[in-house]
Amino acid sequence: MNKFLFFIFFSFFVFHFSFSQSKYEFRGAWIATVDNIDWPSKGNYNSDSQRVEFIRILDTLKSIGINAVIAQVRPAADAFYPSPYEPWSEWLTGKQGQQPFPYYDPLQFMIDETHKRGMEFHAWCNPYRAVFKLSQSTIAAAHITRIHPEWFLNYGDTKYFDPGNKEVQQYVTAIITDIVQRYNIDGIHFDDYFYPYRIAGREFPDDASYKKYGNGLTKEDWRRSNVDSIIVMLSKTIKQQKKTCRFGISPFGVWRNNDKDPDGSATKSGQTNYDDLFADVLLWLKNGWIDYVAPQLYWEFGQRVVPYEVLLDWWGKHTYGRYCYIGLGFYKGGSNAVWRDKTLLPRQIEALRNTSNIQGIIFFSGRSIMNNLNGWSDSLRNDYFKSPVPVPPMPWIDSTKN
Numbered sequence: 001m002n003k004f005l006f007f008i009f010f011s012f013f014v015f016h017f018s019f020s021q022s023k024y025e026f027r028g029a030w031i032a033t034v035d036n037i038d039w040p041s042k043g044n045y046n047s048d049s050q051r052v053e054f055i056r057i058l059d060t061l062k063s064i065g066i067n068a069v070i071a072q073v074r075p076a077a078d079a080f081y082p083s084p085y086e087p088w089s090e091w092l093t094g095k096q097g098q099q100p101f102p103y104y105d106p107l108q109f110m111i112d113e114t115h116k117r118g119m120e121f122h123a124w125c126n127p128y129r130a131v132f133k134l135s136q137s138t139i140a141a142a143h144i145t146r147i148h149p150e151w152f153l154n155y156g157d158t159k160y161f162d163p164g165n166k167e168v169q170q171y172v173t174a175i176i177t178d179i180v181q182r183y184n185i186d187g188i189h190f191d192d193y194f195y196p197y198r199i200a201g202r203e204f205p206d207d208a209s210y211k212k213y214g215n216g217l218t219k220e221d222w223r224r225s226n227v228d229s230i231i232v233m234l235s236k237t238i239k240q241q242k243k244t245c246r247f248g249i250s251p252f253g254v255w256r257n258n259d260k261d262p263d264g265s266a267t268k269s270g271q272t273n274y275d276d277l278f279a280d281v282l283l284w285l286k287n288g289w290i291d292y293v294a295p296q297l298y299w300e301f302g303q304r305v306v307p308y309e310v311l312l313d314w315w316g317k318h319t320y321g322r323y324c325y326i327g328l329g330f331y332k333g334g335s336n337a338v339w340r341d342k343t344l345l346p347r348q349i350e351a352l353r354n355t356s357n358i359q360g361i362i363f364f365s366g367r368s369i370m371n372n373l374n375g376w377s378d379s380l381r382n383d384y385f386k387s388p389v390p391v392p393p394m395p396w397i398d399s400t401k402n
Contacts, residue, residue, distance in 0.1 A: 024392035026292075026325045026360025027385055028068040029061050029369055030124065034075035034132060036091050038366035045094045047102045051109060057366050058113055064369065064377055065385025068120035070189050070250075070362060073107050074175065076137070077130040077144050077161070081107035081183070085175055087140040097140030107183055115184075120391055122187035122248065123179055127172055127230065129193050131159035144171070153205050155196050163195060163226045163278075164209035173233050180241040187246035188238055192296065194227045195278045197271055223278035235289040244397050250294040250327055250362070251281045253311050255318070265314040268305045285320040291394055292322060294362050298329030300338050301347070308348060316355040323392060325360040326352045333373030342374045349384050359392045 036042040039057060040050040061069065073080040078089040078096060082105055087097035092106060100106065107123070114121040130145050131137050134157050139145060145152050145159060151168050152159050161168045176188055195204060206223075214222050231249075238247050256264035256274045263282070264272075273279040284290045295315050299306045315324055328348055332339045352358045363369060369377050 023389050024359070025389050026068055026323070026362070026391045027066050027389075028070055028120075028122075028294075028325060028360065028362035029066050029366050030327075030362060030364045031057065031069055031071040031366040032075075032364075033072040033080060033089065033091050034126075039071075040092065043094075045092070045101075047100045047104050050092075050100075050106070051104070054110060055113060057370060058117055058119070060370055060377075061366070062117045062119065064381045065388060066119065066363075066369075067389070067391055068122065068186075068362075069110075069114055069366075070122040070124045070187075071110055071114075072124040072126070073110075073179070074123075074125040075129070076126060076132045080110075081105055081179075083175070084178065085171075086144065087142050090138050095140075096138045097142060107179075111184055120186040122189040122246065123183070123185045124189040124191065125176065125179070126193050127190055128161040128163055128168075128195075129158065130161055133157050134159055155202070155204055156199050158196065160196060162206055162209050163230070164206055164213050164222065166213070169226075169230045169233060172230060173237055176234055177237050177241060180238055180245055185245065187248055187291075188234070189248045189250065189294075191250045192252045192273075192277065192279070195223055195276075198276050220275070220278065224274070224280050227279050228283065231284050231289050239397075246291045246394065246397075247289075248292040248294060248325075249279075249281060249284065249290050250296060251279055252277060253295045253297045253299070253327075254306060255281055255314075263318075266310050267307070270305075282318055282320075285318070285322050288322065288396070290322060291397065292325055292359075293319070294325040294327050296327040296329075296364070297348075298327070298332060298364070300344060301351075309351060312348075312352055312355055312358070316357045319357045321396075323359040323394065324357060325362050326358060327362050327364060330363040330373065330376060331365055331368040333368065333376060340374070342376070342379075345374070345376050346379055346384065 032038045039054055044050055077086055079086045080089055080092055088099050090096040093100055111121045130152055151162055151165055153162050210219050210222060235247055238245050251273050254265060254267050254269040254272045256272050257267050257269055258264040273281055281293060285293060297308055297311050299308050301308050334340050372378060
């Protein structure tokens with residue numbers, strides 16, 4: 001009888017252990033470098049101090065249970081690594097084009113330290129932002145805006161690459177090819193800045209490109225085709241260089257409102273990916289051009305225009321076999337009465353874990369996690385991420401060989 005009970009207990013233990021070990025979840029954190037949001041801290045231009053600071057961030061994230069970081073390495077046609085194409089970032093050294101002192105390669109350092117802790121490293125790049133603030137940014141003599149001024153358009157206080165320019169598409173692809181070739185990254189990650197968010201009463205000034213390349217399409221369809229073509233180009237080149245390198249996009253949280261499209265979400269967003277940013281993310285998922293999508297759902301339950309629960313359910317039903325990691329607004333903790341509710345983020349995590357076709361979470365951003373807003377970092381460490389898990393494998397690429 002004792003042997004029988006032992007066998008039952010042992011079998012249960014083995015089953016439970018195997019089940020728990022087979023559980024996967026992407027638990028990511030964005031580390032933003034633009035305007036020194038997360039790293040390095042503003043005014044910290046010493047390489048040794050920067051390394052200490054980044055290690056502190058990593059160690060904190062690791063202790064909480066984060067298993068992947070998405071670090072911004074190309075915030076505005078500049079680089080946090082020695083690039084043959086673009087100058088060193090002003091947010092790294094204080095002056096665009098000035099190399100780190102003492103010299104080091106921040107990207108290689110970040111990758112090595114991240115992998116040392118058993119975490120994935122995704123290189124986050126902004127595709128089309130070229131000058132962050134025209135009124136403030138320093139511009140190096142070798143910056144691409146000085147070499148090819150005809151490639152760029154000013155909109156508001158920002159300078160953008162013209163997405164309709166074919167040479168621009170080739171240039172951006174060359175940048176990404178270089179990163180994937182030279183660095184042992186786990187993923188390439190783009191955020192939501194394709195065509196810029198609309199400024200009320202002002203149209204993006206791309207008439208010249210449209211006349212040259214429009215080919216009979218409406219301007220809206222032409223703009224979407226421009227973004228589609230760069231996504232296809234990048235998808236192919238990334239997989240050609242490294243088949244297992246993930247390609248992910250973090251779009252604005254609303255693809256389309258259902259008053260414009262029956263496939264859209266029951267939302268009333270003033271701007272959407274499809275109609276305003278000209279990013280047809282669903283097409284990219286359907287065609288397998290991207291490996292994961294990380295919609296930025298930085299809203300609360302019951303939000304009047306874009307309720308979290310509605311969008312969470314909608315994205316879970318529109319993944320088309322690719323992975324979906326929900327972007328959560330950790331940074332909003334304590335910002336108003338709604339976000340002072342300490343149960344809000346935990347409830348959002350529970351909701352996404354109970355939604356089909358959702359494989360993980362990404363928090364914005366690193367500094368907010370370091371600051372333990374609303375005590376949420378403690379909640380992750382002690383409750384929601386208490387048991388470490390690996391990131392989910394992707395059968396469509398992880399079965400392949402480089």
